[in-house]
Amino acid sequence: MMTKLRKIILIPALVIVFISGFFSCGVDRWPEYAHMTALDTWMYDIMQQNYLWYQDLPSYDDVNLFQEPATFLSKVKSKNDSYSFVDSVMETPLPTYGFDYSLVRSADIDTAYNALITYVIPGSPAAQAGLVRGDWIMKVDTSYISKKYETQLLQGTEARDLVMGIWEKVKVEEDKTKADTEEGNKEEEKYVYKVIPNGITKKLPAARVVEDNPVHEYKIISPPESTTIIGYLMYNSFTAGTKTEPEKYNDELRKISQEFLAAGVEHVILDLRYNAGGSLDCVQLLGTILTSSARLNEPMAYLEYNDKNRDKDATINFAPEVLKSGVNLNLPALFVITSGTTAGAPEMLMRSLFLKDSYPVVSIGSATKGQNVATEQFINEEFRWAINPVVCTVYDSTHDINNTGGFAPATDLKISETTIDGVTNYSEFLPFGNPNERLLKVAIGVIDGTYPPPKEDEDTGDKTKAQFKIEKSVSSPASRRYTGGTGLRIK
DSSP states (O other), X not given: OHXXXXXXXXXXXXXXXXXXXXXXXXXXXXXXXXXXXXXXXHHHHHHHHHOTTGGGSOOGGGOOTTSOHHHHHHHHSOTTOSSOEEEETTOOOOOBOOEEEEEEEOXXXXXXXXXEEEEEOTTSHHHHTTOOTTOEEEEEXXXXXXXXXXXXXXXXXXXXXXXXXXEEEEEOOSSOEEEEETTEEEEEOOEEEEEEEEEEEEEEOOOXXXXXXXXXXXXXXXXXXXXXXEEEEEEOOBOXXXXXXXXXXXXXXXXXXXXXXXXXXXXXXXXXXXXXXXXHHHHHHHHHHHSOGGGTTSEEEEEEEOTTXXXXXXXXXXXXXXXXTOOOOOOSOEEEEEOXXXXXXXXXXXXXXXXXXXXXXXXXXXXXXXXXXXXEXXXXXXXXXEEEOEEEEEEOTTOOTTOOSOOOOOGGGBOOTTEETTEEOOTTOOOTTOTTSHXXXXXXXXXXXXXXXXXXXXOOSOOOOXXXXXXXXXXXXXXXXXXXXXXXXXX
């Protein structure tokens, strides 16, 4: 009986103590706590009205409004949702060397790694040092690269000396194997691939803030022994422009379309392997440039919102008015280099252009992520935060509800950048736009009919192998980070 009485007395006492915290010394502290929960409350209210899956949101009584924005979103969003995100409006660019890299274990030192350059921002300190995609860094200053000190060496801000290497096929001097041949018992030479010093040291300037243009590279390619003219475009984000120049990057696309038309380009290879998304208006522009002229003014895609926002449902057309100074190339097909990070806006473009019987979209590389929804940004000016919830489903030009997933290359076009004939080999890991770069080489071959090559009898001779696979990949703070964001965004 005494225990029960204690419980009855204790619970009201705790409530009194909690409430008194808000009115200590006669001061009403509710406004203070209301401010602490205001951002999460605002986010929740935005999602209640605009979120595609608002029915999946927990009730007010079941949410914790005292959490950081990203944590709060992760707790309330639908299990179907891997695309909604929050960000700070006040985020400022970070100083950077301007290159991405992957770590590959050294063949000669157990604790050391070589850094493979995978991406270089034009105009960055890395570009100034002469680094290009496919280069290898063996030492930074006088230190080998280890996982423990890698961030200090390659993600710092100070000027550095980079001791470079090269991927080579090297003859093994020891442990030679013996094999029987028709001429008798004869020693065979054994080779391995590995990174070796090339005697070059490059001067990497100090880190600074850089701008990464989403139009990374473009060129006109005329394959040997072919009359076909190909336009190549490495496009890393569907971003229209900057705050000061809203159409800066879109105008570059328009300029490129003019150059491709003047050169007589018959096919376009669109490199989207690093493209993780961007704005719908850029998708509409690029789609209108690349489609056949017969589809101008025809539907490109359909947007469908939740039942609270049916008035926002829209049809997006291949619209000549968005071309402005650009031109329609009247292409018969599109060849796209893709990867597992290709998502959102690029997938909308590919789905919208594809018509089974008249406009093939040929994917080369790896399957895309499979995003068929769009987000919209809502900014809280008081807190300088933005929430980007999923607001609608995106359907293709035929409004096919079954054609909303990712693009997977045909079996013979599932190509690894670092594997050749089943062997780890970085010899074709080259700068974007180089016709011998692994994926571009295949894409060109598909167009001019030289890929796949005729099958030859299996080589029964020496087949060198290398177990030097990528163990970690790192992106520069500035690379491919645009106001367009990730996925597919509606302005």
